[in-house]
Amino acid sequence: MEPLEETANTILAEDDPWPALEESGLALAGVPEEAGGSGGDLADAAVLLRAAGRHAAAVPLAETGWLAGRLLAESGLTVPSGPLTAASGDVRAVRDGDGWILDGTLRRVPWARSAHRLAVLTTTPAGGLVALVDPSRLQVEEGANVAGEPRDDVVLAGVRAEAAAPCPVDAAELRRRGALARAVQLTGAMRGALDLAVRYAGEREQFGRPIGRFQAVQQALAELAGEVTVADVAVRAAVRAPDDPVAVAAAKANASRAAGRVAAIAHQVHGAIGVTGEHVLGRVTARLWAWRDEYGNEAEWADTLGALAASASDPWALITGS
Template sequence: MAEADHEAENIVVATAEKIFADLANPQTINHDKDGRWQAPLWQALSDAGLPLALVPEHLGGAGADLADGFGVLAAAGRFALSVPLAETMLAGWLLAQAGIAPPEGEMTVAPVRPQDAITLHADGTLSGRARGVPFARASRHIAVLVSGASGLSVALVPTDRLRIDTGLNLAFEGSDSVVFDKVEPARIAAVPVGFDQTSLMLMGGVVRSLQIAGALDSLLAITVKYAGDRIAFEKPIAKFQAVQHNLAKLAGESAAALAAATSAADALANATAFDDAVFLEATSAKIRCGEAAEKGAAIAHQVHGAIGFTTEHILHRYSLRALAWRDDFGSESYWAVELGKRITARGADELWPLVASR
């Protein structure tokens, strides 16, 4: 049974990687100034059922488990994918928590920042503001976690009912401010007991951690190849001790991010609730991957020199996205404080057993 599950996961991830390789080649995208690559890519992803991979079959999704979905997201990071696949998968997962069947097309999720909140009024309308919502303007619907007098619910809202103020992240992709002004949702339903905004932030944090780890893996491969090809003083720069030292540090940051992200993904995929163990894994991953993005991007660009900053080179596609993903679903500084609060509340005697159990 375990072997069959493993083969199924390999098929899902292999399908995603083939689509990415065929239709999301970073160099091809860099040279396509009109965005003509987007429609064929999204159509192929939709035909494979990947945007709704985390939605159960009875709600119209592909019914993949979290492990499969996380594998797809890590692969998307390795290709620096710049369409809202991760956001649509996350929105579908959030809607499924409330038993809402997702619509077709691109989606995103709100809120993305822990401090933001959307209010459900007694008349069923929504009010509030969500900042930094990825791909909001490019999406047809937003899955929104809302708070009302009776508790938390998930609402499905068409974007044409919202005011969206355009914004950009470091990678020049949509990071929009969405205003809910007495908006009537298309669907709304309560979430299960125990699910809260922290649950959404932790899930989103694991998603971004996997994407960052994937991007750093590609940054490492690109940088090692460049160092081996670039000749200075009649030999590859990879032969110089200073460059070798930097490559070793970049490899260490990439490995640390991958270990933290995959550990958190495994913990969440096998958990039955967003308990302290999941909190520790997810927050640690977001913190460590954020730090790795900062250090890894700096090293990769240092090795490449000026060429790494040009629009013609693909390096910036990975570095800028890895850096931009740090801010979504809580920055490393936010989660460091929250993790400290959680550990303090548990008490010093509980820290080692919790860490050792992982």
């Protein structure tokens, strides 16, 4: 195993991995060091996200580095310490002296209530703008996804940004980045579900032998492994081409599609034990059910790809990228 992957899996298997992520700097992997991050590229950041998914870690890792950290760094702002999140939405920014006043509402902002700072992406007549605000001073209406992760609505009523800068990233690009992050997390969680199902099939005995000895169970596990492997390699390819709209859309659509099948098979293999609240499988599958719909599910990304295909002269060129 590569050292980073090993470290990531060790830290993210802990009950509360966040302090170790911050201390080691890994919370800001993929964010340039000069902006306050810990350096490394997107593939390194993906190693961490994958491990977080695999261990169903309840941490705002994608939000802190992959989304907010990179956004701030690309806009020339210093990345604050602590958990961060990023969002765009129906927010208006108005000049006030040398600062900006923000008004509007952001829906289903991941981890807003526990984020140290929120990076708000908006547009002004002069172009894109990213503004930093402290969510503890805002009106936050708490919501959650199926896995119990915070997805809060945030109201900005004439709030003054702590810092702001023109931003080269637009809302569509932020959404694409979110989709790729969730796709990586999905593949981690899918691998977690596969590991659990394979282990359980080897341990659980019925009719005098481990259930994994039955062909019906073996065939189901093989399908599970197939979906996990294909989703994983597709997402890895997209991480290498994060600016390719076809790659990201295809990888997220496929991962979202696979997530449902993976969760269903993993539960079927586990039987009733898997549907109890304290079993670890539920923490993994709840994330599969949540993340497959976040930043666009398979239907939404299929629409994007369908539109791209319809405007291309040859759908095959879209598949090969040339």
